[in-house]
Amino acid sequence: MTRTLLLGIFAIGLTAQFVKPVGEALEGKAALGGALLSLVGYVLYDSVRELAASLRLPPQVRVQSRDLGSFVSEAFRAREVEIRFLGYTGETLYNELYHRLEGLLDDPGPTRHVSVRILIPDFGQPMTVPSRVGPNGAPVDDPVFRRGLESKCEQYEQRLTAIAERLAVAGRVTAECEYRFYPGIPRDKICIFNREQVLHGLYDVVARTVQRSTDPGFYDPKGYNTELNVWARSSSEDSWIVVDTWNKHLDDLWSLAATPSWRRGTAP
Known part of the structure; x- marks a missing residue:
């Protein structure tokens, strides 16, 4: 889900650079993009923490x-x-x-x-x-x-x-x-x-x-x-x-x- 969201943000941003109506529609939506990126960052941070915790456990209990x-x-x-x-x-x-x-x-x-x-x-x-x-x-x-x-x-x-x-x-x-x-x-x-x-x-x-x-x-x-x-x-x-x-x-x-x-x- 995180990868899909990131890919979607990238695709929309790239389209906005070349398709004027899309770019105009996204004007003023920078806050929304920032919020989405913050959400993605939070998900990635939480995943990294879980991975690090799992690596600290003994390989065989x-x-x-x-x-x-x-x-x-x-x-x-x-x-x-x-x-x-x-x-x-x-x-x-x-x-x-x-x-x-x-x-x-x-x-x-x-x-x-x-x-x-x-x-x-x-x-x-x-x-x-x-x-x-x-x-x-x-x-x-x-x-x-x-x-x-x-x-x-x-x-x-x-x-x-x-x-x-x-x-x-x-x-x-x-x-x-x-x-x-x-x-x-x-x-x-x-x-x-x-x-x-x-x-x-x-x-x-x-x-x-x-x-x-x-x-x-x-x-x-x-x-x-x-x-x-x-x-x-x-x-x-x-x-x-x-x-x-x-x-x-x-x-x-x-x-x-x-x-x-x-x-x-x-x-x-």
């Missing part, structure tokens, strides 16, 4: 955990890569990190240093989640199940560390990958990429799994099913505050977190 690969790839475009995670076992993130770090052996691109810190529950402590599903759905602590999860995380860290050591030998990229324990159950799933983007979601803490038909059920959150809210520091002032808050929170948790027994060189 909510994503699935299986979409983490795109965020990892974007983070690795930086010279200094910093990835922080708090959650369950970090399996979804581990799979993406493993292949991306391995790729640096052949093509490091702009990346020169990678820092990965992963916070997982203290599986050495009795827990309600993960746990065995008892009578009437009551959670029953299962030390064997917990140790299996801890062993899985130990393998993840060892494999990531092995790639970091190979990168150090190559001499083009340095990397460090470390796991630590936080107390409590896996409720929040948080990923922070280069201190600029935060992804946060909540696990389904009553999700169940059965390993074999003869086994009991276990309360075992499924991280790959978790939906994540996205905040980017550059999106808006509110997002900037959220990102800074989560950065500080994970930094503080990391400073208080316990070092796993496999890093201390002691038996679990």
Whole structure:
């Protein structure tokens, strides 16, 4: 409608220059033309404001955990890569990190240093989640199940560390990958990429799994099913505050977190 109005004003003005009756008819109508142009300017100004506001919103407000690969790839475009995670076992993130770090052996691109810190529950402590599903759905602590999860995380860290050591030998990229324990159950799933983007979601803490038909059920959150809210520091002032808050929170948790027994060189 705005383009049509502008085109109409242009056509009438041009006609008035060459067709005398039209020019005479428009004499004294300058105020009307000015009013129309003011209206057009107002519409255009309002449209530009709406466009600018939309550009300040995050490109993705909510994503699935299986979409983490795109965020990892974007983070690795930086010279200094910093990835922080708090959650369950970090399996979804581990799979993406493993292949991306391995790729640096052949093509490091702009990346020169990678820092990965992963916070997982203290599986050495009795827990309600993960746990065995008892009578009437009551959670029953299962030390064997917990140790299996801890062993899985130990393998993840060892494999990531092995790639970091190979990168150090190559001499083009340095990397460090470390796991630590936080107390409590896996409720929040948080990923922070280069201190600029935060992804946060909540696990389904009553999700169940059965390993074999003869086994009991276990309360075992499924991280790959978790939906994540996205905040980017550059999106808006509110997002900037959220990102800074989560950065500080994970930094503080990391400073208080316990070092796993496999890093201390002691038996679990």
